[in-house]
Amino acid sequence: MGKLDVQHLKKVFHDNSGDIVAVDDFDVEIEDGEFIVLVGPSGCGKSTTLRCIAGLETPTSGELVLDGEAVTDNKPKARNMAMVFQNYALYPHMTAEENMSFGLKMTTDLPKDEIRKRVHEAAEMMGIDDLLGKKPGDLSGGQQQRVALGRAIVREPEVFLMDEPLSNLDAKLRTTMRTELQKIQQKFDVTTIYVTHDQTEAMTMSDRIAVLNDGELQQIGTPLECYHQPENQFVAGFIGSPSMNFFDVELDTSGETPTLVHDAFSYELDDDVYADIENSGQQFTLGIRPEDIKAVPAGTHNALSPEVEVTEPLGDVTYVYLQIGGKQYTATLEGDIVIEPGRQLTVQFPQDRIHLFDGKTGETLR
Numbered sequence: 537m538g539k540l541d542v543q544h545l546k547k548v549f550h551d552n553s554g555d556i557v558a559v560d561d562f563d564v565e566i567e568d569g570e571f572i573v574l575v576g577p578s579g580c581g582k583s584t585t586l587r588c589i590a591g592l593e594t595p596t597s598g599e600l601v602l603d604g605e606a607v608t609d610n611k612p613k614a615r616n617m618a619m620v621f622q623n624y625a626l627y628p629h630m631t632a633e634e635n636m637s638f639g640l641k642m643t644t645d646l647p648k649d650e651i652r653k654r655v656h657e658a659a660e661m662m663g664i665d666d667l668l669g670k671k672p673g674d675l676s677g678g679q680q681q682r683v684a685l686g687r688a689i690v691r692e693p694e695v696f697l698m699d700e701p702l703s704n705l706d707a708k709l710r711t712t713m714r715t716e717l718q719k720i721q722q723k724f725d726v727t728t729i730y731v732t733h734d735q736t737e738a739m740t741m742s743d744r745i746a747v748l749n750d751g752e753l754q755q756i757g758t759p760l761e762c763y764h765q766p767e768n769q770f771v772a773g774f775i776g777s778p779s780m781n782f783f784d785v786e787l788d789t790s791g792e793t794p795t796l797v798h799d800a801f802s803y804e805l806d807d808d809v810y811a812d813i814e815n816s817g818q819q820f821t822l823g824i825r826p827e828d829i830k831a832v833p834a835g836t837h838n839a840l841s842p843e844v845e846v847t848e849p850l851g852d853v854t855y856v857y858l859q860i861g862g863k864q865y866t867a868t869l870e871g872d873i874v875i876e877p878g879r880q881l882t883v884q885f886p887q888d889r890i891h892l893f894d895g896k897t898g899e900t901l902r
């Protein structure tokens with residue numbers, strides 16, 4: 537079992553400039569076998585959260601409860617958790633086999649034969665049995681990371697903690713290792729908390745994503761919940777690549793149809809959209825994902841005709857960078873599209889695809 541309750545976790549660092557609240561009231565129940573990814577911009581508190589769970593940092597306040605038992609004051613070794621680091625943290629003078637056995641030798645009184653059996657089984661499963669005699673210096677990055685993972689697996693922990701474990705690998709190997717890691721996690725069904733910067737890793741690997749900003753949890757949900765129903769503008773902008781486009785707009789109800797007015801365009805609202813914002817003041821942020829912007833014939837209702845700055849054909853889709861009100865926005869259009877820079881493109885934001893946020897708080901209204 538590996539059900540982990542992280543209760544009101546808080547970590548404050550103190551330095552010359554004062555207090556730094558690295559983690560503020562992180563409160564999440566993680567189910568047995570669940571794969572949770574922590575994402576957020578640099579410095580948002582991902583690693584500190586993970587290190588507090590591992591016992592490598594002492595929380596300022598909060599509790600950690602693993603399968604009903606408080607482990608907050610337990611030493612790292614006594615938590616039944618195994619951590620995998622970005623830089624693998626293998627001992628350079630030991631062979632892969634010795635690296636994988638070391639933790640078990642130090643923390644358990646398992647007989648030698650049993651340790652050897654576990655190490656060889658794990659190595660075979662990860663396709664590294666022929667590397668067991670080699671030292672880290674003779675292994676590639678991907679092989680070292682497999683050994684580091686193997687070392688975590690043989691401990692049979694209740695929780696895996698992984699801090700950007702794939703970020704030192706090249707793009708192709710990262711993709712391979714991503715699927716391998718998922719397979720391993722599913723096979724062992726171990727509760728996993730995984731820190732990454734990488735959108736694709738977060739979206740594809742996790743059961744749930746926890747989005748952090750400035751030490752605070754912004755949203756926790758399945759990848760598609762975070763993508764389709766972001767709770768605020770921060771999550772909307774962070775999840776999805778290329779990022780959602782945002783426009784500062786003001787609501788004008790003086791005419792027949794309620795209209796959002798931007799410096800460069802006006803956008804008439806359907807009744808059901810207006811109903812979602814009519815009691816929320818006048819300042820809003822309109823959000824539209826690049827893939828939701830449509831190219832339409834000139835003269836279409838609610839369309840605008842910005843200048844194209846650059847197009848980037850990727851084969852299946854083309855990123856079109858548009859100049860609207862002096863800022864650059866992105867539209868992702870299907871297929872190969874070539875548009876001369878400087879030409880106009882008529883586009884529309886379909887009413888059922890737009891997001892609306894409170895202009896002051898960033899809270900999602902629609």
Ligand code: ATP
Nearest residue numbers: 549550551556558577578579580581582583584585
């Ligand atoms: P990154 O993605 O860049 O690794 P992160 O989201 O993992 O960032 P943390 O490393 O957890 O963020 O840092 C959160 C905040 O706490 C940052 O402002 C950081 O400067 C601060 N911090 C982290 N460790 C310490 C420390 N030992 N002493 C003082 N401040 C710290």
